[in-house]
Amino acid sequence: MTKSLPSTRQLPRLRYAFVALAVLVVSTYVTFLLVSPPRTWDPVLRDALRAPRMWVRARLTDGCHAMGFDAPARTLVDAGYFLLIGVAIPWAAMAVLRRGRLRDLGWRAPNRFGWRILVVGYLVAAPFLIWMVNSPGFTQYYMHQLRAGLFGFLCGYFVNMFAEHFLFHGVMLGAFRAGHRWPEPQETPEPRGRGVRRVLQWFGLDQPVGDTGGWHRVEVWVGLPTGCVTAIVITGLLFGIVHLGKDTRELFLSVPGGMASAYLAYRTDSWLTPFALHLATAGTACLLMVFAQP
Numbered sequence: 001m002t003k004s005l006p007s008t009r010q011l012p013r014l015r016y017a018f019v020a021l022a023v024l025v026v027s028t029y030v031t032f033l034l035v036s037p038p039r040t041w042d043p044v045l046r047d048a049l050r051a052p053r054m055w056v057r058a059r060l061t062d063g064c065h066a067m068g069f070d071a072p073a074r075t076l077v078d079a080g081y082f083l084l085i086g087v088a089i090p091w092a093a094m095a096v097l098r099r100g101r102l103r104d105l106g107w108r109a110p111n112r113f114g115w116r117i118l119v120v121g122y123l124v125a126a127p128f129l130i131w132m133v134n135s136p137g138f139t140q141y142y143m144h145q146l147r148a149g150l151f152g153f154l155c156g157y158f159v160n161m162f163a164e165h166f167l168f169h170g171v172m173l174g175a176f177r178a179g180h181r182w183p184e185p186q187e188t189p190e191p192r193g194r195g196v197r198r199v200l201q202w203f204g205l206d207q208p209v210g211d212t213g214g215w216h217r218v219e220v221w222v223g224l225p226t227g228c229v230t231a232i233v234i235t236g237l238l239f240g241i242v243h244l245g246k247d248t249r250e251l252f253l254s255v256p257g258g259m260a261s262a263y264l265a266y267r268t269d270s271w272l273t274p275f276a277l278h279l280a281t282a283g284t285a286c287l288l289m290v291f292a293q294p
Contacts, residue, residue, distance in 0.1 A: 110270040
């Protein structure tokens with residue numbers, strides 16, 4: 001006796017149920033493994049959130065002692081932890097789903113809009129960056145780490161951001177999209193209009209929508225491949241969860257910033273674009289904090 005296949009009406013429900021389950025699993029994952037608990041949180045919760053990192057520290061310490069070295073520096077522990085949590089485990093999970101090729105995870109050379117959008121993205125982010133750096137809580141949080149060792153902080157922060165963007169704007173943008181992989185690169189026509197329209201088209205916007213309607217019409221106009229909006233929204237919300245416990249201004253900007261980064265990744269066919277933008281804005285923030293000190 002053969003099993004009956006899901007009906008046409010059941011397929012969307014099954015897809016929504018799968019997405020809801022995936023969001024629950026991933027949100028739990030990032031909350032327990034990537035959130036930095038502040039001192040104001042309950043001690044039991046703080047210890048639970050710190051347990052995986054302490055496990056990594058213990059394993060690295062055992063390894064160093066076995067080879068005759070001193071205990072690993074905090075920078076090394078943080079780097080190992082983020083590479084494990086943000087790169088190795090998500091990559092392995094996607095490989096199990098037969099989506100482990102780096103191309104399917106958005107690890108590609110940015111398209112011809114990459115540098116154009118990168119420059120504009122930096123200019124748009126600059127006022128918000130200045131507003132965020134002027135927050136006493138933000139400066140106090142990061143200046144404490146900068147004073148502990150500039151080189152170690154920069155190396156650790158680079159690895160942290162690399163793992164963060166690989167997870168959120170590489171793996172997740174593939175996992176939460178239809179087909180559970182990144183869209184294939186799309187050719188965008190050269191600018192055809194004049195004035196403002198030509199400028200928009202030079203950045204890949206104002207694309208011909210044809211007979212499309214509804215929300216898909218907006219999706220096409222801004223140059224997004226089909227089926228990317230849901231992944232952008234989910235990724236932005238999860239990106240905000242990771243910033244719990246950070247300064248209020250940084251937390252406030254993390255959700256729209258995460259969605260904007262996801263859009264930039266899809267629009268330029270590469271998660272390396274938001275990663276490069278984050279490096280540029282973080283470097284600027286460090287300079288602003290250092291030169292603002294008496």
